[in-house]
Structures are given as C-alpha cells and as structure tokens.
Amino acid sequence: MSEFTRRNICEGVNFASITDDRFKLGRLSATLITPLSKESAAANALLSCVLTRSCKKYPDFTALNRKLDSLYGAALYPSIRQLGDCQALTLTVTGLDDRYALDDEAVSSQLAELLCSIIFDPNVTNGKFSDEDVEQERRELIESIDADYNEKRTYAIKRCIEVMCKDEIYSVGRIGSREDVQGVTHADIYSAWKNLLSNARIELTMLGNTPPEKAFDSFCGYFDGKPRKFRYTPPTPVTPGEVRRIAETDDVVQSKLVMGLRCMIPQTNEDIIASALMSAVLGGTPTSKLFMNVREKQSLCYYCVSRVDSYKGLMLIDSGVETDNIEKTEKAVMEQIELLKSGCLTDDEFDAAKLALKNVYMSSLDSLAALQSFYIGSVLQKEMMTPEQAAKAVDLVSKDRIIELANTLQPDTVFSLVGN
Amino acid sequence: MSFTKIENRRLGEEYFELQHSSGLKIIVYPKKGFNSIYASIATKFGSVYSRFTCGGKEICVPDGTAHYLEHKLFESEDGDAFSKYAKTGASANAYTSFDQTCYLFSCTDRFSESLGILIDLIQSPYFTEETVAKEQGIISQEIKMYEDSPDWRVMMNLFQSMYHNHPINIDIAGTVETIAKITPEILYECYNSYYNLHNMVMTVVGGVTPEEVLKVADEKLRPSEKTDAQVIFPDEPYKVVRNYTEQQLPVAVPMFEIGFKEVCNTEFASTRELICTSILMNAFAGESSSLYRLLTDEKLINSTFGHEYLEGPGYRAVLLSGESRDPALAAEMINDAVKALHKNGISKEDFERARRVVYGRTVAGLDNNRSIAAELINGEFTGRSIFESAEALADVTVEDVNAQLEKELDADNSCLSVIKAID
Secondary structure (H helix, E strand, C coil): CCCCEEEEEECCEEEEEEECCCCCEEEEEEEEEEECCCCCHHHHHHHHHHHCCCCCCCCCHHHHHHHHHHCCCCEEEEEEEEECCEEEEEEEEEEECHHHCCCCCCHHHHHHHHHHHHHHCCCEECCEECHHHHHHHHHHHHHHHHHCCCCHHHHHHHHHHHHHCCCCHHHHCCCCCHHHHHHCCHHHHHHHHHHHHHHCEEEEEEEECCCCHHHHHHHHCCCCCCCCCCCCCCCCCCCCCCCEEEEEEECCCCEEEEEEEECCCCCCHHHHHHHHHHHHHHHCCCCCHHHHHHHHHCCCCCCEEEEEECCCCEEEEEEEECHHHHHHHHHHHHHHHHHHHCCCCCHHHHHHHHHHHHHHHHHHHHCHHHHHHHHHHHCCCCCCCCHHHHHHHHHHCCHHHHHHHHCCCEEEEEEEEEEC | CCCEEEEECCCCEEEEEEECCCCCEEEEEECCCCCCEEEEEEECCCCCCCEEEECCEEEECCCCHHHHHHHHHCEECCEEHHHHHHCCCCEEEEEECCCCEEEEEEECCCHHHHHHHHHHHHHCCCCCHHHHHHHHHHHHHHHHHHHCCHHHHHHHHHHHHHCCCCHHHCCCCCCHHHHCCCCHHHHHHHHHHHCCHHHEEEEEEECCCHHHHHHHHHHHCCCCCCCCCEECCCCCCCCCCCCEEEEECCCCCCEEEEEEECCCCCCCCCHHHHHHHHHHHHHHHCCCCHHHHHHHHCCCCCCCCEEEEEEECCEEEEEEEEECCCHHHHHHHHHHHHHHHHHHCCCHHHHHHHHHHHHHHHHHHHHCHHHHHHHHHHHHHHCCCCCHHHHHHHHCCHHHHHHHHHCCCCHHHEEEEEEECCC
C-alpha cells in the first residue's frame, strides 16, 4: 500500500490518492462541497442524481447502464452527506481492476473517462438537462424521502433533528424537503451545476491498483484555477433552553425514543477523537453504559445507541421500546449520562471503548469505501487526519477529557413515536 | 494435521483448509497486507431446523429457538463473551438465518485471544431459568422492531403465501408468544444435537496465517462426538398457497415482493445453477434490461428494485422486490415479461453483458473479508466452493442459461406480496 498523497490542482480543488495492489476493485470519486442552504440543497441533490443518469456520450439511462455492465458491472452512483452546515455531493465510480478483466481491457481508464464525462460533459442541450432524466430522478428522490417514513427508526431520528434544529440551517438536511425537491426547476439544476463546478470545494479521490497520474492529468485539464467562493463556516454553538418534548402517535407495534443533546463542537483533532470516544463509552459498543444497563440489566430494549456529530456538536441517542417504557427508558439513559458526567468511568469501560474505536479506524484501511468515507468526513476539519493517525490519537485521550466533554452534554429535544 | 492449499491463478487468491481432529472444519483465507481479520464459527442449524431426530428421539422446538440460542450462547458460567471481547478490542456479533447460525468477530489486534474467546463461546453453553428469562424482554423488542419493518414483513408474508408446510414460512425470531415457551432444557437439546464440531465450520479471513489459527485451535478445541441429528421437513407441494397477500402498515411508499416458487429436489443448488440463475436474472431484470427500462418509464419502480435467489434446504424461489406506487401494475408487467422471456429466451447480447456483471461482482466480493467468509461457510454447508463461480463464469454459455430458465420463473406458480398504506 502506497502512502496517502494529496495534491492541489488549484485553489479549492484537491486530488488524493492511494495506490494499493491489495484490491480487486478500483474506486474514483469527486466530491463537491458547498454551504447548505434552503434555496439550493434540493437542486444540488437532484443535480447529483441527474448527473449519474446519463451524459453526452451515453445519453440515456439504459445506454449508460449498458456501458457500465459491459465494464464488468461497474457502479456509478451519487451519495449525499451533510458535514455540519455543508452539503457534500459525491459521485463515485467503482469497477474491476484491469488485472481481472476477462478480455484484457483497460477498465480503469474507461471508468476515469466516464466520471469526467458525467461531471463535465453532461446531457445538456441549450442550457437544459434532459427532461426525462430530471423528472425520473425527481420522482425517485421524492420516493426516497417518503420512504424514510417506512422505516420508523430512520423517521424518528430525522424528526428529532428537524424539531431540535428547526431554526438552524442544519435542519435543511442533506437533500432538503419533499416540497423543495418538488419545486426545483430546470434553471435551478443548470445553475446548480454551473455554480458547483466554479465555486464548490472539490475533493477528488482515486483508490486502488491503478497509478493515478493519468486521471490526475485529465482532471487538471478541467479546472481553470479561477478563485472559488467556498469558505467553510462552522455551525454556531447553540445553548438549549428547557427540554422540548414532541410525541407523535402512529400505528406501530414498537415505540421509538430519540433523545437529542447538544455538546461542545470540537476544535482540534484531539477533541474530535475524544468526542467519538465519549460517545463510544456511553452508547457505542456492546459493553457501553447504555448497552450494559438499559438493555442488559433492565431488558428495556434491543438497541440503545448513541452517535455524535462532531461538525455540529450534537448527540443522538435512540432506542425502540414498549410504549409503557418510554419514560422509564429516558430516565435510564439520563441516569447513565449523569453517572458519566460525575466521573463514573471504570478503567475497563474506558479501555474497552478505546480498543473498539481503534479497531474501527484500523479496519477502515482494508476497505476502499471506508477510506473514501473517512477522507470526505475529515476534509473540512482544520487539520486532515488519516485513519492511522486517528487510531494513534485515541490512545492519547485522557479519562478526564472524556468526563469534561460529557459535561458539555445538554439535553435539548426528546422525540417519541408512540404506538397506539 | 496439515492444511491443504486451494488456489486460483486467475484471481491470484488462495486459501487453506483442514479437518481438525476435534471434528471442526477449519478454513483460513489469508489476505496479504490486510490489517483486519474476520473470524467466524457457523453451525448448520437455523430457524428451519425446528423439528429433528437425534439419538432416536424426535424433537420439535418452539418457533424462534435457534435465534434465542444464538443470544444465550454469549453467556457462559464465567461471564458473557462481549465483556471478554471488550478486553481485546474485537468487534463481535452473531446472526441466525433460516439455515445457519454464525458467531463472529473482526479485529485488527490481539487476534489469538479473540479467537480463543470465540472457540470458548461455542463450547461452553450455560443456560439457567434466570438467564433465559432475562432475554425475553430484549428479544421481544427485537421481534417488535421487525413487526414494524415493511422490508421484513413484505418478505415474510411472501414466504407464508408461497409455502404451505415448510418452516421457511415462520419468522426466524419466532413470536413473543412462542419464545415464552423456550426453556434451558430446549436450548440444551438443540445445542447437543447441532452444536457439535462435526456440524460446524470455522473460517478466518484477513491478515492471518494458517499457523496462527491452528495454534489457538489446538489449544482450545475439545474433541466432539458426532451426533445423528436429522432434520425433518414436512412434504411441500409444488404450488404456492395463494397468489396474492397484502398487509397495511404506516408507509408512505408501498412495497412489493414477487416470488416464483420452484421445484426443490436437491438439498442445495450447484454453483452452475446459481451462476446461470444470476446471469438470467441480471439479463432479465438488471438495470440495463428492457424490463427495468419499461418499469421505470411507467414510473413503477425506483432504485430499490432488485432481485435475489432464495435457496436453502427444501426451498428455492426467484424473488423480485422494490417500492412502487402501484405494486399490482408493476407485478402485472413483470409477469407479462416473464411469459415473453419463456417464449424468446435470453439473447446472446444480453447474456454476455449479464455474464460480465456477474463475473465482476463475484470478483468484487473478494475485496471484503465478510463476504469471503460467508461464501466459505455456504460452500462448506452446500458442497460448493468459492473459486468455482469465477471459473464457471469464464465458460458458461447462453444455452446453459436458457436451459436453466426452463426450470425457473413459472408464471403460474408465483405470489405477489404487498405492503400498502393504512386506509
């Protein structure tokens, strides 16, 4: 495995690569990062879907998919993430490395060309993306938003964030609302494309066995080096007032409880790792406080999990419980948080969380998808980290720092979906 | 005892296997340069093994027993396995499917200790009235979580409507009522019948050598007596129970799953049959197929549309599923396409494209420790082997695939399962 290298193409455009012969697949991606806004989030999201549906060279969905299929079932897809108050739109192409092609074709160079085509030479005529592509992708995006309600765990988490951050940009979410997607016009999509290409922060990644030089050179040709508007502004910290409680009823067998808490927005890599560790200690592993007490001791639930968003300074704890046990579970969770705040953290608990977190970081080195995701997740931080550096940083976190960070936790919103 | 090496030049891959004197089959698949190691021990005992004979006795267990046993095996007299893994940093888990139960961990450090914990876990059952009772609340919540899951319900409703008697029509975790009947004695009975090493396989994939694995195995494995456990499946008619089933749930997008039930005259399908089915289904319903295009143009499917092959002891069916605003119309068009497919067969062009897709995805699976482990386990329980697929794909013909089609996708023997919004 080669060293991780990151080259600057021009201001705001970077190309990162790892050349590694361990993998059967290669993976190439472009991530466009832009400030989240109610006005543009849906258009950006819809654009990223439309871009992966066709391009000039393969002008419809079937033609493009036939090309991908002939390249041994290569995959081309958009993924949309929220990084604090930013939207990150990733277009990924992944396919077999040339060594494993049955007919000695150069799969990887064709995939790199394809990624360039869909981004820079899309299916646009007279300033307009294809009608059919836009309408099909709009329908699918709306169906995917609707489908969040099908899975009640996803739905309850989404609702909790909506309620908790309703006056903050953060609540726009990674795609925007159903109505936003409905309202996107052709002109919006076209200007989203123009705007993202000239103003977004762009992170290109190339992972796998193929040396990156050729792809790097062809990407360089697409950027003129003009100044880009993107500047990262971290979210403003929020101090919650009295705990907001929202309960919705529905025809469900199991009730869902989601607790949203505010916590400190970490400013350094050390603190980003420390908050991840704080969440692991509380509810991130099968020996965490929540698992051991809420599930194992009190048998209240099957899952009770915490996760932290370091960009936003937000923690979510969620569980599925009997309707009669909603209050009892909330109390049990709060009890564990209070215990942690008061410094109740054994060496065993602390060490176990450290080992578990290090295992997560070190395992990501064995998966191109995980490497890409880790990289994108860290590009807006002040200093970039590799998974190895993250694993090393885990060892340096002190118990005191965990307890200090736990003491920044403040309950903000409790959302419950109540079975009737 | 020494390992046998199995290699594949085309893929540049190799693994090692050994029949350990304790009775356990051990497979080690080293991935050079990998940090992580994925280890698992699986037993050929899942939810459909609910009625069996062992030692001359016929045993019938409550629905959900195999899954309950999986949860309870984590506890032994000297504490629970999660706490032991917590000391090594391994990430541990387990799952129960229709036809197997698997215990696993993945780690990047202190592998030998973790492997010791895994081996101890499957060799030291400890079930008491108290520990069994404690799990009722936890598993009840797991069951209720699935009751609210439209993905799960659409599938279980389909199996209930396809199969008259075969226990694939019963939920893996059982129901809150059936698990209340589970006792320590029942768990011991299943354990003693099916958790003997001769019925199990250990797979270790990743940054590891066969020698490291064998050292721990030699230390920890205790010889195990082979049992004569024999599963009993009731006779299953060819025909589906009914052609349509629906359930109302709070959903915003309706969901559907169609199953085409097949004859099942061998315990498991061969690699060739699986490859041919896979090519057939990719050509018929993959993203570049004319069916996919048609259903998309009619706005009847979205990217959740997909297909899979259900295959195990006593059951086989082709499944197609997805979200749809109009499941009945989507199903009608799929059934029409099936009839046309039987008339015309797969074209050479579609075949070649689908063959490449299946080949590419098969090779891609080798980048992932977990999917390698799953293939090795399945291979051990079904008599298939992991590298056979890539080889079969290199020489399979369109005639082979069209011959397979004759045995599949019987439009007169299908069922549509729908989850729709509450009226």
